[in-house]
Amino acid sequence: MPTMKINVGPIHPSTHGVLRLVVEVDGDTVKGVEPHIGFLHRGVEKLMETRLYMQSPSYVEKLDYIAPLSWDELYVSAVERATGIETKERAQYARMIMLEFQRIASHLLWLGTFxxxxGQLFTMFMWCFRERAKVLKLLEDLSGSRMFYVNMRLGGMNQELPGDFEERVQGLVDELESRISSYKEVLESDPVFMERTKGVGILKKEEAINCGVSGPVLRAAGVEEDVRRSKPYYFYDKVKFRIPQGRESDSYDRYRVRYEEMFESIRIIxxxxxMMPETGTVLGMxxxxxxxxxxxxxVLVSRELPRGEGMVxxxxxxxxxxxxxxxxxAFINLAxxxxxxxxxxFADLFSILGSLDVVLAEIDR
Amino acid sequence: MKNQGYDYLKKVTAVDYGDRLEVVYIVYDTARRREEVVGVRLEPESPEIVTVMNIYKAADWYEREMSEMFGIRILGRKADRLLLEKWNGKGTPLRKSFGWGKPYERRGGG
Structure with a gap:
């Protein structure tokens, strides 16, 4: 039987943005996928050449609207490196805490939509968003904005930490830990979830390295690679954390790696x-x-973003x-x-695409 | 590079310095955790560079993006459709000679 080409997208609920896939099928079997990107291309790199250094953070945040703070911090660190400005010690710890909360929020959103x-409809989605809303509330109180924080300044942050910062963070991590640890039982006792993730979308270790994927997708393929470990920034070399890895490098492993990363983030927080100094300011310039x-x-600066290695x-x-x-x-993970x-x-295509955790605004730039 | 253990290509990009173009490869060694930045100088008039797709598959989209944005011809690859630009793809946007303020021709005539 001759193969047939099916068009998916660009507007489609499962593509998480404006992505078009041209899928070649033989019956129900996928013979080839060709992603078409660029629908959201707006020339951010060129635009930033025309702006002052500290006008750009809000552009950078719109790259990844699920984890804007991580990009914000990455860009501001690059400017700090170029200008030779040191970050205050308390601000470094505060940034680490916020980055890890951002990672948890991003992974929670991913888990819900995945x-x-x-087909594990809406139970997980609601639960994940319930927890994510609490994280966002904390970040909102720290920065003044719920979605696009633009909170990083050279050498520190825009706002002083609130007085009850430590108690609130402590309370929130305790709550997150107990809530998130209850997800596993629900997910892994669900035959639908297991059937549709186990053995789906395998990317072998050598191929993963050669394709240049990074972050949870690379770690799920059994490579112990994390920028927080290999090129430590702030105090990541002083905190203890594990790098979760997968064995089969399928969709299930990618879920597992992200799921365990949330607990590692809680540990880091x-x-x-x-370790955070009691006194001192976090305000930047x-x-x-x-x-x-x-x-x-x-200047070359790398950071471990929720989706993988980001670099400026x-x-x-x-x-x-x-x-x-x-x-x-996400650009190279999608490739x-x-x-x-x-x-x-054909149905597994969306399990694979979902497990890559793509954000199209970041891919198209 | 790959024989020396650099098995992971992190990024391919280019910079337009006016009198020269520089293509930057960032490679990484996953076993020994070392990173290297390699720059290649090109003539700005008719820039050409040989593909590294046969060594690193990661270069695929990066090279296509680079040829679109800088007008660099990638030798050893068949011509691909434009990756990022859904407009007519005229000009080389990330080159410094690409002007601002001049509206490009719209395809539909609207």
Whole structure:
């Protein structure tokens, strides 16, 4: 029987954004997938060349609207590196705590929508959003905004931490830990969830490395690679945490890696609270006009974002960056989908796509 | 590079310095955890570079993006459709010669 091409998207509930997939099928078997991206391309890299350094964080946040704080922090760190500004110690701990909360919020949203994609309808979705709302509330109280925080300033943060910061964080992590640990039983006793994730979308270790995937997708393939470990920033070399890895590198392993990462994040937050200096300010510089010294070298900063390794390669200039190049982890994770879908069933395509956790605004830039 | 253990390609990008184009490869060694940045200088008039797709599959979309944004011809690959641009793909947006303020021709004539 001749193969047939089916168009999926660009507007489709399971593509999590504006993504078009041209799928070649033979009956119900997928023979090839061709992703078409670029519907959200708005030239952020070019736009940032025309803006002052500290005007760009809000552009960077809109790249990944699920974990904006992580991108914000990545970009501001690159500017700090270029200008040689040190971050205050208390602010470094506060940033770590916020980044880990952002990771938990992002993974929770992913888990909820992923379960929706594969037919575990709405129970998980509601639970995850219930927990995520609490995290967002905390981040809102810390930064003044619920979705796009724009909270990072050079050397620190925009606002002082509230007086009851430690008790609130402590209370929230305790609650998150007990709630999230109850998910596992519900998910793994569900035959629908297990059937549709086990053995689906396998990407072998060598191929994962060669395709350049990063973050949970790479770790699910059994590679122990995490920027927080390999190129530690802030105090990640002082806190203890495990890097969860998968064995079969299928959709289930990618779920498992993200699920366990949430507990590791909770562990990191608890240690940060203990190590954080009691006094001191977290406020950064509230100035727009900053510039690096003359003849600056290109700056390369990497961070472990919730989706994988984010990177800013910046050629600085006096008041504006001369060129900024962003490594979007979801971009390269999506490119690898062509190598995961061979001979899977059509319905499994969305289990695979969902397990990659793509954000199209970040892919198209 | 790959023979020396750098088995992971993190990023391919380019920078337009006016008198030269620089293509930047960021490679990584997953076993020994070391990173290396390699720059290649190109002539800005008719830039060409050989593909690294046969060594790192990760280069696929990066090279396509680069050829779109900088007008760099990638040798050894068949011509692909445009990756990011849904407009007519005229010009090389990330080159410094790409002007601001000049509206491009819209396809539908509207």
């Amino acid at each position: 379960c929706n994609d594969i 608890r240690q940060c609270l203990e 509230r100035i727009k006009l900053v510039g690096p010294p003359a003849k600056p070298d290109p 390669y910046m050629v600085p200039d006096k008041q504006k960056p001369y060129r900024i190049s962003l490594r979007s982890p 690898a989908i062509t190598r995961m879908c061979d001979d899977c069933r």
